[in-house]
Amino acid sequence: MTELPKTPAGLGEIAAQYDALLCDVWGVVHNGKAAFAAATNALTQFRRSGGIVVMLTNAPRPSTEIPAQFAALGVPDECWDGIVTSGDATKAMLSQSAPGPAFKLGPSKDDRLYDGTGMAFAELEEAKLISCTGFYDDNRETPGDYDDLLKRAAALNLPMICANPDKVVHFGDRLIYCAGALAENYAALGGKVVYTGKPHDAIYQLCYERLAALRGQPIDKSRILAIGDGLPTDILGAASQSLDCLFVTGGIHGAYFSGGVYAEEVGQLLQDHQTRARYAISSLCW
Template structure:
């Protein structure tokens, strides 16, 4: 049997923490539906413990996320601030300007580029790639882009990946994200720069927001919550943050219904979590 703690309620461990970093997709919602109990859990944590920062690998600036959460039904009383992979990625883009860029991604990610004077060019004329995802993630797969990525690899163009996620569960269907394209590009031997989870820039931004909201806070008093092994769990481990793994709400590991299965995956990946829960509940 596993010795990983099974956490049935956030309230049972909340007193250990003064701030919460909460993943969005797979913990709060599945892109379509708000999971039951999440709004109460986050609101009660804010009321009794401290600030809640929503930490998402969305490849867009945080300014566009509140409206999306409103639409899903998460009340604004459930969170204090939002930090996105898009926020963390903009600095990496700015650092390469005014060099021309090739854009790889759908029009819905346009807000990422607002206020940045980017000279977008065809692949053959670009100095680097900005990847936010596939043009049509409902029908395309990463293999549809292998030829394009091989052409880019011949020129050794560095890629900035705005969303490190490989897949997300969208309303019960797994869809590919920018991270899947970045994985192919790395396999081709090319440089990929990330801002989102599990990489440091997004956590550095989030920790600064916590400091602004409640002052300097020890990392031991901050709890991360997430469902992705290679993003949420790895990122929290890298930052020495306690992390609660959500394994059943509708995330990418929703098939793991017991602590033993989760513990086995964590051990295989060389990762650790303070506990596992089937869903985020107060």
């Protein structure tokens, strides 16, 4: 079995080992409807002790749009220093692919992502690529609703840029599908998919640049702690970057735990996903 993770009672027990946090947002800091007070307090306490907090999210929107969302959900400004999104990495990639044209797969709320990219848009048969930010209506649609569209796209051999590798996130007390679910199905059809968010390298390079700008110098990876609840994204991404990670187990994988020996259950889950985490905690707190 994978080496069992340590299980601190809170972030405060391990905070002195790190200068910076890369903290996931959905499922760790809020659930799409309200902030988790214990989590935002933990991040605030870390900052008060001299640490830097960068919120790292697979949201397919520019980071400039996230503070307004935080304010609406009750995530205080005091708990973070910077924000890096999958949308930031996607925007850079779209700019390189402009003028396209692209077929836009996703809701209109994500359209700000395209500002300044120079990308033009077209119907599927006239497009040169697909920009996938999510479902047109994630409140009611499932991946199966897109089977015909994805088959047509695969037949046209169109590459897809996936702006959010997450397959699901918590929204209140339920799970909703994200762009990663469509990208997974497209890849299964033989379609080429390029991912820009966690667990892939591009978004972490943006994080290191952001941390260096905030600190005034680069921060060694051994002094960075990643925090997240998604095994295929947050945890795998941290492992691939050789970062220590705090796995928040009460997020999207919460249903896995049966009340057995906690560290052993976490270790088995990590082994099942062929990844690792140095620490595990049910929910983020200080």
